[in-house]
Amino acid sequence: MTYNKKQWWKGKAIFHIDINSFYSSCEEIRNQSLKGKPHAVIMTPQVNTNKITKGAVATCSYEAKKLGVKSAMPLYKALEICPDLILNAVDKKFYEKISNQVMNILEEYADILEQASIDEAYLDCTNKISTSYNIHITVEEYALKIKKTIKEKCSGLLTSIGIAPTKSIAKIASDYQKPNGLTIVPFDEISNFLNPLDVERISGIGTKTQKILKEEMKIKTIGDLANTDVQILIERFGKKIGTWMWQVANGKDNEPVLPREKHSSLSNETTLEFVTNDKEIIKKYLYELMMNFSKE
Secondary structure: OOOOOOOOOOOOOEEEEEEOOHHHHHHHHHOHHHOOOOEEEEEOOOOOOOOOOOOEEEEEOHHHHHOOOOOOOEHHHHHHHOOOOEEEEOOHHHHHHHHHHHHHHHHHHOOEEEEEEOOEEEEEOHHHHHHHHHHOOOHHHHHHHHHHHHHHHOOOOOEEEEEEOOHHHHHHHHOOOOOOOEEEOOHHHHHHHHOOOEHHHOOOOOHHHHHHHHHHOOOOEHHHHHOOOHHHHHHHHOHHHHHHHHHHHOOOOOOOOOOOOOOOOOOOOOOOOOOOOOHHHHHHHHHHHHHHHOOO
């Protein structure tokens, strides 16, 4: 499905690709019997993962999401909501292998590929789309071709794609019709698409900023944000953030898609065996996570 079907595209063509429920989808590739069932990938400190009893949800299948299971939810709470939840421990190496397969495919379709995370990427396809017009393919058909190729070459893996003139709108669009969605927002449809959406749909507007916008400033939708005097936003949030929010809301941000070197970012994670607010215990775990980088 698409938000708006346009035969020909004008201007920048930025794609945001999101692999749906990635870790769980990878587990379905490895174990086809999981399809259609509520299951979750768990961050756990347990070495023997045949019987997972501690940890937190990293991600879960859409069947589990429909029952109320969410990412970052403690395992005990997820099992309260869904006693029959099937559990798998995080297997980062396997997920990275699948991610690399997808990114290699996307490189073939992009003028510029920017991998944003293990399961997300931005593609600048402006020149590719322009060239494709010579063989009479629309932007919608080009996106469907990407989805089909990934599905066929990656054991049924589904993606959601957003297409827009800017990265920020493409990101919002890819999240608009999950799972397996396709949302196209041409330049002349930007306002119609963005205006009714809640401000938190903008990636980068966190809980604190959202609270200030909605409760203090009475700015609830992206349309409200777009119609707010940019100086008011600058006075409240500072020049950089205030200007950025206003530009995104008006479809005027122009952050380019930039290729990133492999391994440009590092991450590490662990799960505590118990819930705690003790700062000393938390600092101990943080120190251990940082020290692990020196061993890699």
